[in-house]
Amino acid sequence: MTKTIELQVNAQNIADIKKGYPLILKEAVLNLDVLKEEGSIIHLIDRNRKFVAKGYYGVQNKGIGWVLTKNADEPIDFNFFESKISRAIERRATFFEDEETNAYRVFNGEGDGIGGLTIDYFDGFYMVSWYSEGIYKLKHHVYGVLDKLVTYKGIYEKKRFDTKGQYIDQDDFVQGAQGDFPIIVKENGMNFAIDLNDGAMTGIFLDQRDVRESIRDNYAEGKHVLNTFSYTGAFSVAASLGGAVKTTNVDLASRSLPKTIEQFSVNGIDYEQQEIRVMDVFDYFRYAKRHALKFDLVILDPPSFARSKKYTFSTAKDYPALLMDAIAITETNGIIVASTNNASFGMKKFKTFIETAFNDAGSKYKILEESSLPKDFRTNRDFQEFNYLKVVILQKTK
Numbered sequence: 001m002t003k004t005i006e007l008q009v010n011a012q013n014i015a016d017i018k019k020g021y022p023l024i025l026k027e028a029v030l031n032l033d034v035l036k037e038e039g040s041i042i043h044l045i046d047r048n049r050k051f052v053a054k055g056y057y058g059v060q061n062k063g064i065g066w067v068l069t070k071n072a073d074e075p076i077d078f079n080f081f082e083s084k085i086s087r088a089i090e091r092r093a094t095f096f097e098d099e100e101t102n103a104y105r106v107f108n109g110e111g112d113g114i115g116g117l118t119i120d121y122f123d124g125f126y127m128v129s130w131y132s133e134g135i136y137k138l139k140h141h142v143y144g145v146l147d148k149l150v151t152y153k154g155i156y157e158k159k160r161f162d163t164k165g166q167y168i169d170q171d172d173f174v175q176g177a178q179g180d181f182p183i184i185v186k187e188n189g190m191n192f193a194i195d196l197n198d199g200a201m202t203g204i205f206l207d208q209r210d211v212r213e214s215i216r217d218n219y220a221e222g223k224h225v226l227n228t229f230s231y232t233g234a235f236s237v238a239a240s241l242g243g244a245v246k247t248t249n250v251d252l253a254s255r256s257l258p259k260t261i262e263q264f265s266v267n268g269i270d271y272e273q274q275e276i277r278v279m280d281v282f283d284y285f286r287y288a289k290r291h292a293l294k295f296d297l298v299i300l301d302p303p304s305f306a307r308s309k310k311y312t313f314s315t316a317k318d319y320p321a322l323l324m325d326a327i328a329i330t331e332t333n334g335i336i337v338a339s340t341n342n343a344s345f346g347m348k349k350f351k352t353f354i355e356t357a358f359n360d361a362g363s364k365y366k367i368l369e370e371s372s373l374p375k376d377f378r379t380n381r382d383f384q385e386f387n388y389l390k391v392v393i394l395q396k397t398k
C-alpha cells in the first residue's frame with residue numbers, strides 16, 4: 001500500500017473546488033514538497049485536514065494537476081477512466097450518427113471529467129493528446145478503455161508536455177493500423193485533408209467547425225475574402241464552397257502553401273484561382289493599404305502569441321491594433337470574423353478590444369454573430385476560463 005499523498009490547498013481554491021472548479025493551482029498549494037512524481041494520485045485537504053477531493057499531479061502551463069473526484073471512496077482506476085470516457089462518447093451520439101461529419105472531439109479534458117486529456121476522432125482514427133507527464137503516466141487506462149469501448153482503425157497520440165514548450169517530432173503512432181496520411185475527413189459536407197503523423201497540428205482545428213459552416217452558409221456568397229493567419233486555408237475552403245469569388249490566404253509558415261493547395265484540391269476548388277501568400281500578415285496589411293486593396297470578408301484568427309523576425313504579437317495586448325489594420329482594408333458593409341483562442345481573457349474583454357479598435361479607426365460596426373466552442377468541446381459553463389474560443393462576426397457599417 002502506498003502512502004496517501006495529502007496536498008493542502010488554500011481556502012479560496014478549496015471553496016472553488018467544492019463548487020466544481022477542476023484545476024489545482026500551484027499558488028494555492030501550501031505543501032508543494034509532498035509532490036514528488038507526476039501521475040501520483042493526491043488527496044486535497046482543507047486546513048482542518050478534511051478530505052475535499054482526489055486528483056492527480058501533473059504540471060501544465062496552468063495548474064499542477066486536476067481534480068478527478070470529490071468522492072473519497074472512488075478509486076482512480078480503469079473503471080474510473082471507463083466511466084468518464086463512455087459517458088463522453090454517449091454525449092456525442094449525434095456526432096457519431098452524423099453522416100456529413102466524421103471529425104470531432106470525443107473527450108474534452110476537464111469538461112468531460114479528466115483535465116489534461118483530449119481525444120479527437122478522425123474517420124476511424126483516434127488522436128489522444130496528453131498535456132502533462134502526469135496524465136501520460138496513466139495512459140494504459142485510456143488505451144485500455146478505447147480498446148474495450150470503440151472500434152478503430154488506429155490510435156495516434158500527441159505529447160504536449162515537453163518542458164521547452166516546443167513540440168518534439170516523434171512517432172505518434174500507438175496501436176491498430178497506421179494511417180495512410182493524409183486522409184480526407186468530412187465536416188458538414190466539406191473535405192479536409194489531415195495528417196496525424198506530422199507534428200502537433202493535424203491540418204484542421206476542429207473547434208472552428210461552426211464558424212466554417214457559418215462562413216460558408218451566411219457570409220461568403222459573391223465575396224472577396226482575406227484569410228489572415230490562414231494555416232491550411234480551412235476558412236477559405238468554407239468560403240469558396242459558399243460561393244466566394246476569390247480568397248487571399250496569408251500565412252508566414254512555408255508549409256502553409258502546399259497544405260492550402262491540398263485543402264482546396266480535395267474540395268475540387270481550383271487553387272490557381274486563389275491567392276496563397278507565404279508572408280507576414282503585418283507586411284501584407286501594409287502591402288494591401290499601399291495598393292488600396294479592399295475586401296468584403298476579412299478573417300482574423302491569430303495564434304495567442306506570435307513571433308516573427310520583425311514583429312512580436314500577443315492577442316491580449318495587440319488585438320485592437322490587428323483589428324484596426326483589418327478595418328482599414330474592409331469595404332463599408334463588409335464583414336470581419338474576429339476570433340481568438342486566448343484563454344487569459346473572456347468575451348467581455350474581447351468585445352472591448354473590438355470597441356476600441358473601431359473607435360480609434362473612426363469606424364462603426366454591428367455585431368452579427370457571437371460564438372464559442374462547439375458542443376463536442378464540452379466545457380463547464382460555471383468556469384469560463386476553459387471556454388477559450390471567442391468568435392465575433394461583425395459588419396463594418398461606416
Ligand code: SAH
Nearest residue numbers: 229230231234251252253280281301303306
Ligand atoms: N486560422 C487558422 C489557424 C491559425 S493557426 C485555421 O482556422 O485553420 C496560426 C497560424 O498563424 C499558423 O499557421 C502560423 O504560421 C501563422 N502565423 C503566426 N504568426 C504569423 C504572422 N506574423 N503572419 C502570418 N502568419 C502567422
